[in-house]
Amino acid sequence: MGAENTIAGGADEARVRALPLWKGPLTVTPLKGGVSNASFKVTDSTGSYVARLGGDYPFHQVSREREAIASRAAFEAGLSPELVHAGDGVMVMRFIAARTYAEADVRANAGACVDILKRCHAEMGKRITGQGAIFWVFQILRDYGRTLEQHNHRLAPHVPQWMAVVDRLEAAQLPLPIVFGHHDILPTNFMDDGQRLWLIDWEYGAFGTAMFDLASIAANNSFDAGGERLILERYFEAEPTEALWRAFHAMKAASALREAVWGMISELFLAAPGVDYVAYAKEYLGRFEAVHAEYVKTYGA
Known part of the structure; x- marks a missing residue:
């Protein structure tokens, strides 16, 4: 490896x-x-x-x-x-004495999770010093794809197919305000101390749009259609338009693919005891394939 x-x-x-x-x-x-x-x-x-x-x-x-x-x-x-x-x-x-969320906790407390992300997007940017970093998942996926090919990863032959999908998912995005996002919305990055919710781990914090954080809540926490509607209505305080739904579902697929390819990149460069990066990549690749299939069924290729 x-x-x-x-x-x-x-x-x-x-x-x-x-x-x-x-x-x-x-x-x-x-x-x-x-x-x-x-x-x-x-x-x-x-x-x-x-x-x-x-x-x-x-x-x-x-x-x-x-x-x-x-x-x-x-x-x-x-x-x-x-x-x-x-x-x-x-x-x-x-240290904070708090309970780390699992996926079910995020779903059960979706409103609070959306609210803390909305606070992040409203408050973080004005507090960032120095040169601002940017997070654009489609650029990251292309960079990851090149790395997989350069290192002859076992799944590198799939990269051209994935990158074609990436192009189509990017084309479905809407212009949105630039905000400072978290970009790593795994359930374990929410912590509840019984009084309030915390958002931790800012490795991927950078400027971008709100859509990746919102779509990642759904992609990484197994939300159903009703939960996804709650995410969008709570955040935008309005009925989602068809174009917004499409952008959200496209970003949801991109989020799942990013998590899968993150695991593949980690296979090459990291070795954490007890962490199976191959299994991690496989799980999220399965999520991506399911989400993308539903996207194609709903909106076409």
Whole structure:
């Protein structure tokens, strides 16, 4: 598989323990659930924190410097816990005692999930410093496709077919205002502390349109038609037009394909203990194929 970035292990815990910001007795506990970074809960005399290790991932277009900027903006906007340290491939956030969502939780709390994304889109952009990054899923998919071909990935022969679909899905998009989006709407990035909802992990935070975040809620959390209507009506505060529905369903297919190809790229470059990137890619490729088939049935090729 040729993995170049092995994640987690005793060396990672040692790096966390060696950070100069801790005070007093120290407890470090590995956290489970990440698919591309190693994380630890750290408790010292000042409180509890989450330390997450992970360098720049150019193969995923991930810059930790940009992520830190987005994380600080998210804290200022009241969306995420405070970032207290960033540097040398380590980010440290304040720990929040909260429950991580599963897909069923996102569906059951869809209104709140849409609302926090709407706050993200309204509040984040004005707080971003430095050169603004952009997230356009169709460019990302084309870049991923080239990477699969250059590395002779086992599914590289399918890339031309997928890229033809990408072109058609992009053509279905509508002009929308540019906002700062999260772009990684997996259920585990929503956390509920019993009083409020939090939105965490800003690796893919960048400027774009709202449609990718909205479509990703549906694509990554198995929404039915009624749930999708709730997403659009809650966000736009109006009855969706036919053109908006088409753009949404096209972006939903693009979102599922991006998640699938993300898994394929991860096969080449990452090695997280307990994470099966082949199975991850297969699951989301199945989602993409189902969503795209329904899109073609409804709107034509």
